[in-house]
Amino acid sequence: MRVTRPMLALTGAVVALALTGCGSGGEGQGDGEGKVPATATGSLERLAAEVKCKPNVQTDADEIRQALCGNGDGKFVLATFATDRGQREWLNGAKDYGGYYLVGRKWVAVGQERTVTRLRSTLGGTLEEGSEHMNPGGSHNRGDHGGDGPHG
Template sequence: MNVTRPMLAAAAAVAALVLTGCGGSDGGSKEASVPTTATGSLEHLAAEVKCEPNMQTDADEIRQAICKNAAGKFILATFATDRGQREWINGAKDYGGHYLVGRKWVAVGETSTVTALRKTLGGDIEEGTDHSAHVSGDPSEGATHSGH
């Protein structure tokens, strides 16, 4: 349980930052165009965004499919519990990416794709960890650690 509490605290902090960040001084008109967050089964959500889901995982806790529509290719997943969803997102964010998050569902894809999906499904956009700062642009840097 000690592992879960820090994860939940971090998720709450991220959610608070996302929510307060969206209420900027001139961002009101943009937020007004976002519809109420959709709910429903994976098939219902897929139908809302006009894609035929290619099921990858169909389990009690998570259902996950690959979808493609005019906005692009994306992963659509639904969850049995809010906690299961948040744990999945927290783990997935370590790999980067762009996440459109609703209640017990998430869509993962390129920025343009999740932005387009948001116009239909509502939800909040979350960003995964950006690892580009951890990559050195100097290929000789690795040679200093090779023992030569």
């Protein structure tokens, strides 16, 4: 089956919404924010093993491999990419739908903010946040909670 970019972005976006749309799960901001290890590399299975999850592969194509995962930190999507460009294109499309992303070289973990922050303590990587209009209460919006802002 030929997987197109719009299909990949839509798949990622649907999964991101499913995972991040249900409650924030608590504070947990300090968890995993201490020492950040060197960014992990490897196959989908190797990365999943690092965070102690058995991947349930949903997409297995030349350009992307994507799986649902869960461990003590929560549920998340783990995706690996054939190219850096493919990864960035996928991220650009998926981030329009909100969510929290832990980004490594040719891989991404997507889930609730608390979950990806905790995964970072094992996998390293960079935290990125999706579109502010799809992340109500996300860090983009934290300045508006006082009630004096335009959205209060």
